[in-house]
Amino acid sequence: MSERIFNFSAGPAVMPVSVLEEAQGALLDFAGTGIGIAEHSHRGGPFEGVMKQVEADCRALAEIPDDYALLFLQGGASTQFFQVPANLLPADGTADYILTGSWSEKALKEAKLYGKTHVAATTAEGNYRRIPRADEVRYSASPVYAHFTSNNTIFGTQWPSEPPAPPAAAFLACDASSDIFSRPLDVKRYGLIYAGAQKNLGPAGVTLVIIRRDLVERRARELPTMLRYDTHAKDGSLYNTPPTLSIYLMGLVLKWIRGQGGLAGMETLNRRKAETIYQALEACGGFYQCHAGEGSRSLMNVTFRTPSPELDARFVKESEQAGMSGLKGHRSVGGMRASVYNAFPLGGSEALASFLKDFAKRNG
Ligand code: PMP
Numbered sequence: 001m002s003e004r005i006f007n008f009s010a011g012p013a014v015m016p017v018s019v020l021e022e023a024q025g026a027l028l029d030f031a032g033t034g035i036g037i038a039e040h041s042h043r044g045g046p047f048e049g050v051m052k053q054v055e056a057d058c059r060a061l062a063e064i065p066d067d068y069a070l071l072f073l074q075g076g077a078s079t080q081f082f083q084v085p086a087n088l089l090p091a092d093g094t095a096d097y098i099l100t101g102s103w104s105e106k107a108l109k110e111a112k113l114y115g116k117t118h119v120a121a122t123t124a125e126g127n128y129r130r131i132p133r134a135d136e137v138r139y140s141a142s143p144v145y146a147h148f149t150s151n152n153t154i155f156g157t158q159w160p161s162e163p164p165a166p167p168a169a170a171f172l173a174c175d176a177s178s179d180i181f182s183r184p185l186d187v188k189r190y191g192l193i194y195a196g197a198q199k200n201l202g203p204a205g206v207t208l209v210i211i212r213r214d215l216v217e218r219r220a221r222e223l224p225t226m227l228r229y230d231t232h233a234k235d236g237s238l239y240n241t242p243p244t245l246s247i248y249l250m251g252l253v254l255k256w257i258r259g260q261g262g263l264a265g266m267e268t269l270n271r272r273k274a275e276t277i278y279q280a281l282e283a284c285g286g287f288y289q290c291h292a293g294e295g296s297r298s299l300m301n302v303t304f305r306t307p308s309p310e311l312d313a314r315f316v317k318e319s320e321q322a323g324m325s326g327l328k329g330h331r332s333v334g335g336m337r338a339s340v341y342n343a344f345p346l347g348g349s350e351a352l353a354s355f356l357k358d359f360a361k362r363n364g
Helices: 017-028 045-062 076-088 102-111 213-217 229-234 244-259 262-282 309-321 346-363
Strands: 068-073 094-099 116-122 145-149 171-175 192-196 207-212 301-305 336-339
Touching (some): 076 102, 102 116, 102 171
Parallel strands (some): 094 116
Antiparallel strands (some): 068 207, 192 207
16 A cells, blocks of 8 residues: 655645544445445435434534534535525625635625625735734624635635624624634634535535524525525435535544544644644744734645745645645645645644755755
């Protein structure tokens, strides 16, 4: 068998080895049933048991109260960009969006198809290097909801905590695709949280939606059955065939997160992993520049560059030769990006830290 290398991919991303090993066996024979997990009917007892456990583990990990429904949907976070306003934004209502990167821009674009929108804050100037300060967030008079992106995968910025609460009856909606369950969160502050699983929760194919139950019932317009949140809430995400294998793997990842000390333990580990890299970047006497400003730096995606695009290219090439994959930055930022999601091992951050110092010494 070939050896595993350090995978810094922004998503789909590294998964815990213990999860992959357990899944190997379950693919052939799930829990002694003689049938592999991907071959079980979603209506049968074995998969129903998986589904129940996954939901219970999500609730326990993130302390999700009973007045929130959990939905396991398909179509990725990109589908939530329009499913949120389609269900919740009436044509004469206003939705506020805080723009901190390309993903928030894409979410805003879809909301415009359904109702009025207002940009409550943006840090586009300077290519999204930072998260807005609380006093820069200007909500409209009575928005239906305020939407933000908790971690900006491409730019490597992350909200240290939620933006200010929106006015009166408005709820907070969050795209948490790239930092869900990477640290404790207070679900009660939100009306809705959504995330594709493929960074912190498992493989691609399932999108977790945590939604307050009163919002499930609030239908802004007639929609096809599959697009309605209440369709999936009523049937426990089993209205149609769910992505069974992805949900099963998400369950194993949740169990693994519990073993790391839950979300608080996860945060401690994630902080160590990210700080190991940030400290190495700072230690190189200005050779590297971080894209994200101090106070906005992500614990999930570390974005940085060397003094020149030529050296960036050499960095990517040599890091690959040293057993580190996926460090090339997104084209809209350039440079490098190290994605160190939940399952990324501390040893990988340490390997990158030494490589950073060595590379700077040789090329500085
Ligand atoms: N939001 C964020 C913050 C993301 O990082 C991504 C994917 N990289 C998306 C949305 C889009 O997710 P999907 O591919 O699951 O539609």
